[in-house]
Amino acid sequence: MKPDDFENHLARQSVRILPPEWREEILRAAQAATPSVRGCSPVPARVAPWWHEWLWPAPSAWAGLAAAWIAVVALNQLAAPPSASVQFARTGGRTPSVLALWFDQGAWMAQITTSPAERTERPRRGTNAPRSEVRPMVREA
Amino acid sequence: MPAGTDLDRLYDQHAQALFGFLLNFTRHEGDTRDLLQEIFCRLATRPELLAGARDERAFLLRLGHNLAIDAIRRRATRARHADQLAAETDGTFAPSPNPDEQAFRDALDAGLVELPPEQRAVVHLKLWEGLTFEDIADTLGIPLNTAASRYRYGIDKLRARLRPLYEEIQ
Numbered sequence: 001m002k003p004d005d006f007e008n009h010l011a012r013q014s015v016r017i018l019p020p021e022w023r024e025e026i027l028r029a030a031q032a033a034t035p036s037v038r039g040c041s042p043v044p045a046r047v048a049p050w051w052h053e054w055l056w057p058a059p060s061a062w063a064g065l066a067a068a069w070i071a072v073v074a075l076n077q078l079a080a081p082p083s084a085s086v087q088f089a090r091t092g093g094r095t096p097s098v099l100a101l102w103f104d105q106g107a108w109m110a111q112i113t114t115s116p117a118e119r120t121e122r123p124r125r126g127t128n129a130p131r132s133e134v135r136p137m138v139r140e141a
Numbered sequence: 142m143p144a145g146t147d148l149d150r151l152y153d154q155h156a157q158a159l160f161g162f163l164l165n166f167t168r169h170e171g172d173t174r175d176l177l178q179e180i181f182c183r184l185a186t187r188p189e190l191l192a193g194a195r196d197e198r199a200f201l202l203r204l205g206h207n208l209a210i211d212a213i214r215r216r217a218t219r220a221r222h223a224d225q226l227a228a229e230t231d232g233t234f235a236p237s238p239n240p241d242e243q244a245f246r247d248a249l250d251a252g253l254v255e256l257p258p259e260q261r262a263v264v265h266l267k268l269w270e271g272l273t274f275e276d277i278a279d280t281l282g283i284p285l286n287t288a289a290s291r292y293r294y295g296i297d298k299l300r301a302r303l304r305p306l307y308e309e310i311q
Contacts, residue, residue, distance in 0.1 A: 006300055006307060011268040013246055014235040015161035022174060023152060030148055030181040 148185060155201050158270060161233065163205050165265045168230035168254055172212045180205055199280045202270075206262060206281055213258060230254050241310045245303070252302040260295035267292050 156177065163173040180201060183190060194200035233253065234246040253261055262281060266272045272280065278288040 006303075007268065007296060009307065010249065010299070011271075013249060013269075014237075015233060015269055016164065016235045018157045018160040022177065023156070026156075026174075026178050026181050027148055027152060029178050030185040033182045034185045 148181060155198055158198060159201055159205050161269060162202055162265055163209055165233040166209050166258060166262050167212055170231040176205055176208050176212060179208055199276060202280045245306050245310060248303055248306050252299045256295050256298060260291045263288055263291040264295040
């Protein structure tokens with residue numbers, strides 16, 4: 001694209017000259033900054049460990065990667081099924097199978113401790129027999 | 142660590158171009174001076190910056206551009222009103238003994254202030270640094286088409302603003 005006359009006229013406008021007094025001031029300031037790390041790299045190059053050169057060009061990327069891994073581990077821990085010890089602590093040892101065994105055991109104990117007569121005469125709890133039919137429980141000697 | 146002569150050489154070869162570009166971009170002489178100092182401070186403390194640069198001028202312009210963007214944002218947050226920001230602009234062009242030419246340069250400065258900074262950067266690099274669009278795209282880190290379109294938009298705005306004055310002095 002060839003520039004037209006207007007663009008050529010713009011290009012002929014002289015840009016201001018850099019103030020000459022700036023040269024000494026700027027170069028002196030640059031030389032004075034050489035042994036320090038003011039405003040530039042946070043770690044001087046001559047004492048930077050080997051990992052600094054590896055990590056520093058992109059510290060935010062490494063930090064992001066570490067944060068992502070932490071999040072993955074945390075989510076994995078939250079989603080994992082509870083361990084046997086955790087489950088025992090939550091239920092107090094009363095797992096469904098243990099509870100079923102407990103009730104069966106109670107029923108079995110009831111059976112062996114009561115006589116057949118008592119089992120037949122004594123109305124069961126929860127039955128719908130009228131109160132006149134309920135006989136007081138008398139244990140035979 | 143670059144020797145003092147290297148910094149001197151870099152300054153003598155590139156400081157003028159950096160000054161013109163940064164002054165046009167920031168429109169502020171104080172910020173331009175600070176940016177030049179920051180650039181050479183970094184060159185002094187981290188000489189490896191230039192070690193892999195294919196083109197010293199392009200690298201320094203890119204570094205200056207990135208630093209200038211931060212400077213503009215800081216100044217914009219400090220300025221409470223847009224008119225205060227506009228009042229702080231400094232001219233880019235040398236004074237001319239010809240009054241008509243001076244009037245044109247003043248109008249050109251005003252027109253450049255009105256351009257968005259990124260259009261102004263491309264226009265400056267194209268007109269006053271003579272870079273190709275490919276070099277401009279590489280320097281500013283933008284696609285080639287973006288560089289061309291920003292230049293076209295900027296020039297069209299300047300043309301619309303300066304046409305009456307331009308036709309008078311022709």
